[in-house]
Amino acid sequence: MELPLTDLKHGESGTITAIRVHHGHRERHGRRDRGWGLERRLMDMGLTPGITVTVVKSAPFHGPLEVLVRGSRLVLGNGMAKRIFVEVER
Amino acid sequence: MGKSVIFNHLTGLHQHIGNWPGKTVEKAEGTLHFKGYTIDIIDLPGIYSLSTFSLEELISREYIAVEKPDLVINVVDASILERNLFFTLQLIELETPLIMALNQIDMAKDKGIEVDHEKLEEALGIPVVPMTAIKGIGVYDLLEKAVDTVEHNGTTQPSPIRYGDEVEARITALVELINTSPGTYPSRYTAIKLLERDEEIQREVTARNPKILSAAQRLAGEIEAIHGHSCLTVVTSERYEVAGCIARDVQKIRPPTKPLLRERLHTYTTHRVLGYPIMLASVLLMFFTVFTVGDFLSGLLGDFFYGWRPAFENLFGGGILGELLWGGVMEGIIAGITVAIPYIAPFYFLLYFLEDSGYLSRIAFLMDQVMHKMGLHGKAFIPLMLGYGCNVPACLGCRIMETERERLLAGFVTTLVPCAAQTVIILGLVGEFVGLEWALAIYGFNLVVIFILGRLAFKIVPGEPTALIMEMNDYRLPHLKTVARQAWFRLEEFIKLALPLIIVGSLIVKLLDVLQLLDYIAGVLSPITVGWLGLPAITGITLIFGVLRKELTLIMLATLLGTTNFAAVLTPTQMIVFTLVTVFYIPCIATIAALVKEYDWKKAIFITMFEIVFAIALGGVAFRLLSMI
Numbered sequence: 001m002e003l004p005l006t007d008l009k010h011g012e013s014g015t016i017t018a019i020r021v022h023h024g025h026r027e028r029h030g031r032r033d034r035g036w037g038l039e040r041r042l043m044d045m046g047l048t049p050g051i052t053v054t055v056v057k058s059a060p061f062h063g064p065l066e067v068l069v070r071g072s073r074l075v076l077g078n079g080m081a082k083r084i085f086v087e088v089e090r
Numbered sequence: 091m092g093k094s095v096i097f098n099h100l101t102g103l104h105q106h107i108g109n110w111p112g113k114t115v116e117k118a119e120g121t122l123h124f125k126g127y128t129i130d131i132i133d134l135p136g137i138y139s140l141s142t143f144s145l146e147e148l149i150s151r152e153y154i155a156v157e158k159p160d161l162v163i164n165v166v167d168a169s170i171l172e173r174n175l176f177f178t179l180q181l182i183e184l185e186t187p188l189i190m191a192l193n194q195i196d197m198a199k200d201k202g203i204e205v206d207h208e209k210l211e212e213a214l215g216i217p218v219v220p221m222t223a224i225k226g227i228g229v230y231d232l233l234e235k236a237v238d239t240v241e242h243n244g245t246t247q248p249s250p251i252r253y254g255d256e257v258e259a260r261i262t263a264l265v266e267l268i269n270t271s272p273g274t275y276p277s278r279y280t281a282i283k284l285l286e287r288d289e290e291i292q293r294e295v296t297a298r299n300p301k302i303l304s305a306a307q308r309l310a311g312e313i314e315a316i317h318g319h320s321c322l323t324v325v326t327s328e329r330y331e332v333a334g335c336i337a338r339d340v341q342k343i344r345p346p347t348k349p350l351l352r353e354r355l356h357t358y359t360t361h362r363v364l365g366y367p368i369m370l371a372s373v374l375l376m377f378f379t380v381f382t383v384g385d386f387l388s389g390l391l392g393d394f395f396y397g398w399r400p401a402f403e404n405l406f407g408g409g410i411l412g413e414l415l416w417g418g419v420m421e422g423i424i425a426g427i428t429v430a431i432p433y434i435a436p437f438y439f440l441l442y443f444l445e446d447s448g449y450l451s452r453i454a455f456l457m458d459q460v461m462h463k464m465g466l467h468g469k470a471f472i473p474l475m476l477g478y479g480c481n482v483p484a485c486l487g488c489r490i491m492e493t494e495r496e497r498l499l500a501g502f503v504t505t506l507v508p509c510a511a512q513t514v515i516i517l518g519l520v521g522e523f524v525g526l527e528w529a530l531a532i533y534g535f536n537l538v539v540i541f542i543l544g545r546l547a548f549k550i551v552p553g554e555p556t557a558l559i560m561e562m563n564d565y566r567l568p569h570l571k572t573v574a575r576q577a578w579f580r581l582e583e584f585i586k587l588a589l590p591l592i593i594v595g596s597l598i599v600k601l602l603d604v605l606q607l608l609d610y611i612a613g614v615l616s617p618i619t620v621g622w623l624g625l626p627a628i629t630g631i632t633l634i635f636g637v638l639r640k641e642l643t644l645i646m647l648a649t650l651l652g653t654t655n656f657a658a659v660l661t662p663t664q665m666i667v668f669t670l671v672t673v674f675y676i677p678c679i680a681t682i683a684a685l686v687k688e689y690d691w692k693k694a695i696f697i698t699m700f701e702i703v704f705a706i707a708l709g710g711v712a713f714r715l716l717s718m719i
Contacts, residue, residue: 040286040322041559046173048327049319060362063459064468064558070334072170073564075455077467077557 014086169198175333202344260309352565387432422596438577446568465548467558477507485684495553505677511640588680675705
């Protein structure tokens, strides 16, 4: 089933299906998140569709996630991890 | 990734650190003599990609394309080959003469990863030099191969990346069109970046020939229709695919036989419960060390400099000239030196030590959620922590934030943090004469204000919020020479920035004093100091001195009141109000200079004015509330 990365249990892996940066709603001033290039940033770090991500753990109180992807360890802020959707077998 | 270690090995002492023209990104340059050549080496900002996400990436890309260096050395961490190859492939697409320094092969081996560098060389078509830079292994080989590559005119191989047919066909079509009006970047690179909808490249191309852009948009649209993903996604995925293929092909991975110490260290220091006490202990230990070492050195240096005073007075006499020179110029220099070197040097050293070891990124991980409460993310905790030592390096440290907006927000917040000098006032006045619980209450209150104002600034300053995204590299033993050098360059930067201002400031204040204008100023300020804040009129003078250095407010107060027993002349309420005002009222002159340097005059003045008004308003309210108790 498809879940946001933040819903994975610690130690669980999933395959990225999509990164939904825009999430439907528009930002203030009618601009979207585009200015920051979040999607591009995630891609550059190797979080491309089809790749397997393992959630190692998260910091308390909905803190950032520690994930393993392409043999390296990344930290992803919670707000960003919520927008990454993965396919998990449960 | 060991980039600065290699840079230090290559250039030794012949380095020059500055900023990229018009940017707040650091530029390190060095020279080296080898086999009769004089080689200029530029340390480009450390990055993961050549997209224009951050200033650093843009600078590196422009430098390579515009300045056309003879050779680019790509420093790669052998233990995370795939991600690093992704970047290498982009450098190859940029068609720059290239050589790879395959670094940290020892750490990779510990992790059970062995890389066949000859096979890698073959796959990429560029020379690859295996290294363990921290031990100096491979540095000579790197240099030799680099010179060799340049001598043989750096044959740029065709890029080994071939995208899917449907993408390749469109790149070819676009390249033909671009070739009709070539620009700064290679045609194939331009075509690929246009398909990725890279805004910088789009701008560059539009200026030359707007037709190219519209063709690129159409072709990218076609690819998107085929794949159902954005063209950026398609190209990036395929590039990573190639990087992954090469990586899997050249490396052998065996799980490590014994659990690594650094792995265990990582687990403990990022643990959701244990991580926090460990962090607290590390930070406290760091501050304790800094203050102990600093106090000792400061005393030593102070004695040394004040020992010159009689000789100085003999030379210039005790008249106005002598007083101006000693009280204005010399005291300024002494203050700068006895504060800067003893406290800031060990502080920087320890900070870079922690950064180099990898611990700072763990702290950012732990503190991310807390920092979000004030509209920032985990990385901002580092300049904030720096602020408790001195606001100046804290301001400069805000460069680690990704966007201009985050830099500004973090910079603003750090100016509110009580620095070491303000700690002297809080502890020396309130802590000593009112009670330690009140001193701690001021710290607590300060934190609350920081959160509230940070939050407010976050809402007001336009722009998109960013989130934490970073790589957490494995722990490693820092290279002490590199750490020391980084600390030294920061110290130099601080001295250059702050010392002249402190001297000029002391001279002006001393001049006012000699001309006996201080009483007049105290009179002018009395409606605020006496009427609104309920303080003695002379505090107006001390607050002016405080602009130079915050601890001067306390020293001047003692001088002007003629006693260090403040309880005899000030009520507890007055002491608390006075301390509150000094903590908030203005970033000191060196911090203002740092703000100007990092942002601009307008923003620096705005922050300064805001804090003056805020501190006075706060002080008045506190006076009235405390008077009721």
